[in-house]
Amino acid sequence: MDVFEILNLNELALGLSNLSMFPYFDMAHYIISVMSLREQPGVLTVSQLSPLACWFSSMLYCFGGAVLSALMMADAPVAPLSNTTNLLIASLMWYLVFYCPLDAVYSLASVWPIRLVLTGMKEVTRTWKVVGGVTQAGRKYKDGLFVMIAVGWAKGAGGGLISNFEQLVRGIWKPETNELLKMSYPTKVTLLGSVLFSLQQCRFLPMQTHHLIFIYTIFIVTNKMRMMIMGSSSYPFSSLESVLYKTLFVRPLTFSPLIDSTQGSDQTLKNSSISEQKSNNTDQRNPEEAKNAKKKD
Amino acid sequence: MDVFEILNLNELALGLSNLSMFPYFDMAHYIISVMSLREQPGVLTVSQLSPLACWFSSMLYCFGGAVLSALMMADAPVAPLSNTTNLLIASLMWYLVFYCPLDAVYSLASVWPIRLVLTGMKEVTRTWKVVGGVTQAGRKYKDGLFVMIAVGWAKGAGGGLISNFEQLVRGIWKPETNELLKMSYPTKVTLLGSVLFSLQQCRFLPMQTHHLIFIYTIFIVTNKMRMMIMGSSSYPFSSLESVLYKTLFVRPLTFSPLIDSTQGSDQTLKNSSISEQKSNNTDQRNPEEAKNAKKKD
Amino acid sequence: MDVFEILNLNELALGLSNLSMFPYFDMAHYIISVMSLREQPGVLTVSQLSPLACWFSSMLYCFGGAVLSALMMADAPVAPLSNTTNLLIASLMWYLVFYCPLDAVYSLASVWPIRLVLTGMKEVTRTWKVVGGVTQAGRKYKDGLFVMIAVGWAKGAGGGLISNFEQLVRGIWKPETNELLKMSYPTKVTLLGSVLFSLQQCRFLPMQTHHLIFIYTIFIVTNKMRMMIMGSSSYPFSSLESVLYKTLFVRPLTFSPLIDSTQGSDQTLKNSSISEQKSNNTDQRNPEEAKNAKKKD
Numbered sequence: 005m006d007v008f009e010i011l012n013l014n015e016l017a018l019g020l021s022n023l024s025m026f027p028y029f030d031m032a033h034y035i036i037s038v039m040s041l042r043e044q045p046g047v048l049t050v051s052q053l054s055p056l057a058c059w060f061s062s063m064l065y066c067f068g069g070a071v072l073s074a075l076m077m078a079d080a081p082v083a084p085l086s087n088t089t090n091l092l093i094a095s096l097m098w099y100l101v102f103y104c105p106l107d108a109v110y111s112l113a114s115v116w117p118i119r120l121v122l123t124g125m126k127e128v129t130r131t132w133k134v135v136g137g138v139t140q141a142g143r144k145y146k147d148g149l150f151v152m153i154a155v156g157w158a159k160g161a162g163g164g165l166i167s168n169f170e171q172l173v174r175g176i177w178k179p180e181t182n183e184l185l186k187m188s189y190p191t192k193v194t195l196l197g198s199v200l201f202s203l204q205q206c207r208f209l210p211m212q213t214h215h216l217i218f219i220y221t222i223f224i225v226t227n228k229m230r231m232m233i234m235g236s237s238s239y240p241f242s243s244l245e246s247v248l249y250k251t252l253f254v255r256p257l258t259f260s261p262l263i264d265s266t267q268g269s270d271q272t273l274k275n276s277s278i279s280e281q282k283s284n285n286t287d288q289r290n291p292e293e294a295k296n297a298k299k300k301d
Numbered sequence: 302m303d304v305f306e307i308l309n310l311n312e313l314a315l316g317l318s319n320l321s322m323f324p325y326f327d328m329a330h331y332i333i334s335v336m337s338l339r340e341q342p343g344v345l346t347v348s349q350l351s352p353l354a355c356w357f358s359s360m361l362y363c364f365g366g367a368v369l370s371a372l373m374m375a376d377a378p379v380a381p382l383s384n385t386t387n388l389l390i391a392s393l394m395w396y397l398v399f400y401c402p403l404d405a406v407y408s409l410a411s412v413w414p415i416r417l418v419l420t421g422m423k424e425v426t427r428t429w430k431v432v433g434g435v436t437q438a439g440r441k442y443k444d445g446l447f448v449m450i451a452v453g454w455a456k457g458a459g460g461g462l463i464s465n466f467e468q469l470v471r472g473i474w475k476p477e478t479n480e481l482l483k484m485s486y487p488t489k490v491t492l493l494g495s496v497l498f499s500l501q502q503c504r505f506l507p508m509q510t511h512h513l514i515f516i517y518t519i520f521i522v523t524n525k526m527r528m529m530i531m532g533s534s535s536y537p538f539s540s541l542e543s544v545l546y547k548t549l550f551v552r553p554l555t556f557s558p559l560i561d562s563t564q565g566s567d568q569t570l571k572n573s574s575i576s577e578q579k580s581n582n583t584d585q586r587n588p589e590e591a592k593n594a595k596k597k598d
Numbered sequence: 599m600d601v602f603e604i605l606n607l608n609e610l611a612l613g614l615s616n617l618s619m620f621p622y623f624d625m626a627h628y629i630i631s632v633m634s635l636r637e638q639p640g641v642l643t644v645s646q647l648s649p650l651a652c653w654f655s656s657m658l659y660c661f662g663g664a665v666l667s668a669l670m671m672a673d674a675p676v677a678p679l680s681n682t683t684n685l686l687i688a689s690l691m692w693y694l695v696f697y698c699p700l701d702a703v704y705s706l707a708s709v710w711p712i713r714l715v716l717t718g719m720k721e722v723t724r725t726w727k728v729v730g731g732v733t734q735a736g737r738k739y740k741d742g743l744f745v746m747i748a749v750g751w752a753k754g755a756g757g758g759l760i761s762n763f764e765q766l767v768r769g770i771w772k773p774e775t776n777e778l779l780k781m782s783y784p785t786k787v788t789l790l791g792s793v794l795f796s797l798q799q800c801r802f803l804p805m806q807t808h809h810l811i812f813i814y815t816i817f818i819v820t821n822k823m824r825m826m827i828m829g830s831s832s833y834p835f836s837s838l839e840s841v842l843y844k845t846l847f848v849r850p851l852t853f854s855p856l857i858d859s860t861q862g863s864d865q866t867l868k869n870s871s872i873s874e875q876k877s878n879n880t881d882q883r884n885p886e887e888a889k890n891a892k893k894k895d
Binding site: 551 | 642645646648651672673674676679696697701766767770
């Protein structure tokens, strides 16, 4: 792209696209994934009661995307286990984060600047997983745009998409919510990436692959760091999302009742609670509030 | 078959078996499926809160059979997504039924004669799906009668068989019931069709394929229309079902106690409640009553 | 191995490894599996309300390992259905155990010496399933040690590992527990076997296959019989398990708090309750007590 040549970024973009995720970026992904698992309620108890269940959950956090995309493409979901080196590294990260003497590793990695860097490196691996999924699907289903979007999304955000079943491993079952009903930031940004890369692979988006990799990676890394530094959880495209939503998906007020057969609230109350819920949904920081708002409906 | 020649139905049967489901019959299937999803409790709320979850549920209603049979045969469950044309048509039906201005499409399709015709067309697609599943399994497992029955059943009634997991997408979880514990009419009639076509493919049933297609299609379409016109839900073979059940599956009153380890009811009470439940089970119109009867046990 | 030659056991070991499981050992496996399903709470009710759901559960008990390992290796999970002979035998066992006039079969098989022999024969099939799974995985993933362990484990203990979903077929859902959180004896001993056979296949354990088959089979059969005769459920390696656990998986008392974000108990209380739970966990006879101890945490 001319912009890239003007800014002398072409070589940088090529260099980034040829970067290997193994071993440092993968290690960062594993350690941040296991740390975020550890910070879930009830996990420390599970780690004491059943190290095996804790290990299995951690592996789902680390390799969930590979497992889900394998299931979708009828490849063996056990294939990630065959990559013994990565599995051993991920297991080592799990062991150090949960059971290290003096809890050294978790404490060290929680130090804010270190966590910021590791999180940035984890975000870089997201691009690689999305591109890998899109390419893999594209090889099997030429020009299958929706398959490529689905598989790229699964590979990049699989751990979140299978969260209900990962929680089941730990004895937790929360059917009232899932990543489709209420999408978290990582899942949204992975979907965005998957759509972009699929459009690019199907030649709807006139861009070179390494340029798109560069732009997308810079975007997700800087955005994640901004969110961590500012302590905010606002998604850059939330206003666009709101506009799209209000244009395409608001039910008309006429004809068939807006009211579900299980409810008795009147139409005005429902409209106001829906717009209230939508503005709540864009604020990822208040899952509890959004949950209460949902209950009002 | 001589009967067919006598009644000059052979050419009609051949014509029916060569009929293409695309695009009109498929569209009827999609629109009726999405409408029946919409009439489930709580779905209108989901359609407002998360159009994506609503879309995903609709796709499971439309393509659930293809997804389930693919999972069973170790084919890619994501394959239905690769049929872009059908996916786009189904998505269009979803959008129009849920979000059409003035709610025009749903209101129009709900007009009774139109709904009757569309439902009849949907029933025709059932035959195609069962035959497709049975044939597909037959290619991979020659003379594998039970595989053919299972895959034909899954392909024709998959949407119902995976209902627990489709509801999970919408945040609903009702583990106390499923299509095996309490089979709905579509699932029963699909199982019947799958058994017939599997027996015919394995040459246990001496009939030509297009004759069986003709008879089965006429049966399910007329029966469904009769049920809609009469407002009844009685299954034509319910008496036969009752007789089979009482002959084969009633527990003897001797030896080991009839009582489950969780119950304290005496033997006479249990026998009477079981026969009561069985007569309730054959009446599909009273799921609540059958549920209460089940609770008494 | 020299020991084997000295004790003239080599021919016996070879003979055992060439033994065919069909039909007597398989029949013993089916009948004991269906009997143990029947003894679950609520199953007799299901057998009356829905013979189909009862049959499906029984098939999951009988073939659960084959189904789970097929899912893991991206083979068709419906493949066990294609083995018509075994399926018919298993279905016959199901019918006789649940619906035999005078309840003859269940009563006869429950006679203690007969049940002891049948259970011993079922344990023999465990070895064959583990070896089968390990070998199958080894063919596809040469030297993939963890894949071989996982698939061997799934094939030998699959019925237990998928217990949450088998219960769902019967309308029961108990997410708070699963075989990873609280491993039952059969699952533990199968994992042990899978590890041993995988190490032996990857040449880490210098032993011939038929010798290992012999030793492992003798161990699991005699241990199971001892447990049935003594009425005990203590696992021979529970002390070793305790030592390993205390060495590797006890959390250090320093740095980050030991307390989950959902609890307020102080550190001493938690340590004492954890050691109490661990000693409870090794006693398989007291699932209720362990469950109460778990609730205290």
